[in-house]
Amino acid sequence: MxxxxxxxxxxxxxxxxxxxxxxxxxxxxxxxxxxxxxxxxxxxxxxxxxxxxxxxxxxxxxxxxxxxxxxxxxxxxxxxxxxxxxxxxxxxxxxxxxxxxxxxxxxxxxxxxxxxxxxxxxxxxxxxxxxxxxxFNRIGAQNPFQNKPKEAKPHSLLSDREKEILALVAREYSNQEIAEKLFISERTVQTHRKNIFSKTKAKTIVGLIKYAVQNGIVSYDSGKE
Incomplete structure (x- = not known):
C-alpha cells in the first residue's frame, strides 16, 4: 500500500x-x-x-x-x-x-x-x-423550536481560545508572553486580540478587562501566575 x-x-x-x-x-x-x-x-x-x-x-x-x-x-x-x-x-x-x-x-x-x-x-x-x-452548536442555535436560554451569555461570543487569551490579557501578559505560554506565534495572538476587541466592542484594554470580569472570565484579584 x-x-x-x-x-x-x-x-x-x-x-x-x-x-x-x-x-x-x-x-x-x-x-x-x-x-x-x-x-x-x-x-x-x-x-x-x-x-x-x-x-x-x-x-x-x-x-x-x-x-x-x-x-x-x-x-x-x-x-x-x-x-x-x-x-x-x-x-x-x-x-x-x-x-x-x-x-x-x-x-x-x-x-x-x-x-x-x-x-x-x-x-x-x-x-x-x-x-x-x-x-452543531451554531446550527442548533438557529433552530426556532429549540428552547432559548432565559439570559444570553455575552462571553459565548468568544471562542475557547479567545477566552483563554482574554484572561491572559486581563492578567497583564504581553503578546510575547501569551505566545510563549500557549505555544503559538505572536501574530496569532495579535489576530485573536483583534477579534476579541471586535466581538466585545471594547475600545481599550481597560474595557477588555472590565468585560472579562463582568463575564466571569477572570476575577478581580487575578494576576500573573
Missing amino acids: EKVKVFIIDDHKLFVEGISSLLAEEEGLELMGYSLSAKEFLSRFDDVLPDVYLVDINMPEINGIELAKTIKIKRPDAQILALTMFDDYEYVEKMIKTGVNGYVLKTASLKELVQAIKTVAGGEKFLGTKIQQLI
Whole structure:
C-alpha cells in the first residue's frame, strides 16, 4: 500500500518541526517537507505534489484562506486539510467555501490528525471533533423550536481560545508572553486580540478587562501566575 504524501505550509517553525517529526514516524505517511510561508511554497508549487496539503490559516503576506483558493485553482483535485488554532465558526466556513477537504485544530491529538490526513487522502471530508461540535452548536442555535436560554451569555461570543487569551490579557501578559505560554506565534495572538476587541466592542484594554470580569472570565484579584 502506497504511503500518503504530506506537505505542510505553516509559518510557526517550532510547531512545524515538532509535527513533522511526529508524522515522519507514522506508518502509512510520508512527509515530503514543509514551507514556512505561502509565498515560498507557491514559488515551487509544481515541484511539490503531495496527496495532502496541511495548511495553516494565519500566515503573513498570503493567509491560508487565500492559499487554499490558489491551490484549488492550480490543482482542482488537491486534497487540503486546514490545520489551525482558529476555532471560530467564521474561519471554518470560509475555509470550507474555498473547497478544503478537512479542518482540524492544532490542539487535536496526533491520532485524530493522522486519521484526518488519511481520510482526506481517500477523497472524503473530515472535521475535527471540536469543529463538529462548533458547527452543531451554531446550527442548533438557529433552530426556532429549540428552547432559548432565559439570559444570553455575552462571553459565548468568544471562542475557547479567545477566552483563554482574554484572561491572559486581563492578567497583564504581553503578546510575547501569551505566545510563549500557549505555544503559538505572536501574530496569532495579535489576530485573536483583534477579534476579541471586535466581538466585545471594547475600545481599550481597560474595557477588555472590565468585560472579562463582568463575564466571569477572570476575577478581580487575578494576576500573573
